Amino acid sequence: MVTITDIAASLGVTPSTVSRALAGSSRVKESTRLAVEKRAAEMGYERNVVASNLRKGRSNMVGIVVPRIHREFFSNVIGGAESVLNQAGYNVIICQTMESLDAEIKALKALRNYRVAAVFLSHAIECKNGSHVREVLGNDLPLVQFDRVFPDLPGAKIVGANCEGAFTATKHLISQGYKRIGTIAGFMTSQAYVERLAGYRLALESAGMTFDPSIVFEDSIVRETGYEACKKALEAGCDALYSTGAFSALGAMDALKEKGIRVPEDFGIVATSNESFTSLMSPSLSTLGQQPFEMGQAAARAFLEGRTNTEVIPMELHIRQSSNRNK
């Protein structure tokens, strides 16, 4: 492998001059810079980034820590972040925590030891607060949290517009003429689910409808619990559901199909989701989609521009068959 010392020797200058020339420093003459660049190209030089990183005490890598890489949501965030970071000359190093706090700490330590330029983080479910992050990362290393964020940690945060999104989704159901709209809610230990429930409530109240806790079905995010929730909703006289999850909505559809209830004629349903299957099933499922790719891009841009504010990424309402009575 050819080094700057080789180039320097071949041109009769010093390595420092070559280094500066290649870095575009104003301290080297235009003519020597061109000579260096020419020779470097001829000799097929490429900077040893490891040496460069050691000397600079910082690398051009960004660490991304997620619970599981292969979840549709996270892989899209990573994809979005990578596409922006790559343009800016950064590479991406990935760690998955498998939802374990210990693994998250281990990953953060590894990234710190790699002297990454920044860490993008969506917390493991086991994490109850961000104290471990502060401890490991210190205050110098830029941190961008996304989706699962702790407000007490410094740095940029990228979150979905949960409240606003749920509001829009519920409003949509109201506008379609549904009269008794329940919700399949998630775990109230998670900020995102709390916000969605708030948005749902706000939409009802702003339309003069009463918020009825008896048709709020909490802790339902998988197919089976969605199925159960929907059966209860039917017993309680609901004619629509806003679901905070995609799989729970799928379960709800199972229940509706079983009872022979027509969707969307007799019952409307909107799910919060990024899952691709929602658009493919029949009837296709109306969804309130987070935009993970955009969140990843936003995280990258927040880091590149040195911002530390909280950015809210709007959710997109996809009106499909399951809630569209007009068509």
Place this chain on the structure above:
Amino acid sequence: MVTITDIAASLGVTPSTVSRALAGSSRVKESTRLAVEKRAAEMGYERNVVASNLRKGRSNMVGIVVPRIHREFFSNVIGGAESVLNQAGYNVIICQTMESLDAEIKALKALRNYRVAAVFLSHAIECKNGSHVREVLGNDLPLVQFDRVFPDLPGAKIVGANCEGAFTATKHLISQGYKRIGTIAGFMTSQAYVERLAGYRLALESAGMTFDPSIVFEDSIVRETGYEACKKALEAGCDALYSTGAFSALGAMDALKEKGIRVPEDFGIVATSNESFTSLMSPSLSTLGQQPFEMGQAAARAFLEGRTNTEVIPMELHIRQSSNRNK
């Protein structure tokens, strides 16, 4: 940050002794090793991997190059590889090529400059052969290709059992009593699709059925072309299809629904796919699934064990409603 020099000073030994102690070298006394380890822990020492990598000329990172991170298949491969590599003390650095040859070359160069321990690669569609890889990576850097591989390149290769899988899927349709089985095939420029077609043909012929090119519908991998292919298949008197793609099978389902043809009673269908929606739709779609997570794990193990053979990962036949007449 505390360095080995700090530890050495605090113990009155030299950095080299500390380094060897922490590396578990037999050249340091048991008692000093313990003392070093104790002090290192006390002082909160963590190895500067950048310096270590520079000195060793090799890092403990593995580069993974894929067309797009957020494709379900690739994100699963990455997830599988990461889970194994992480256990072995490696971290994963990811590059996406967006199917561009130039981006693939750029990514490989970046990884080489990071002095990664190995490169796992699934080629961009633009690549017609592996010559660029050889040029950039040289012969020292271990290469593991997966899914989209070039046989002319050295190193381990992890591929799906395309021929065998298609054989099994087609056999399954035959066993269900379907009499005229067509196939929605992909592009014959891709090795994987060629192999699947071969498997399909083999299954027919081994069952004494004739291979009929007029019911081989090539170049159909999206929903629209799948829809068209299915209509043609129906005109040609088919009562079943083996589809090489999931989305084309979805299109086929559209066509069948439109014509009011019952699945699986009057028509059977099996798709090759890793897409999760296949199990969620109704009727659920029988699939021949590649096992991307396992492929990622296999790639990692091939690297860790220094193997350079070609490993074939079996495909899994998921018999669901779309082809199950017995139930």
Place this chain on the structure above:
DNA sequence: GGCAAATATACAAACGTTTGTACAAAAATC
């Protein structure tokens, strides 16, 4: 106890870059 062998540690160079300081040459000022 003296010598050789084995063991444990110290020394120093190296990995390839970056960057502060020093110095030389050229240009500008009087």
Place this chain on the structure above:
DNA sequence: GATTTTTGTACAAACGTTTGTATATTTGCC
């Protein structure tokens, strides 16, 4: 033309490790 200023390059140290060689210490043996 001598002095100051600017510009361009050289020198050398540093980043924190690893590792070959040399040296000091201990051990074993007669």
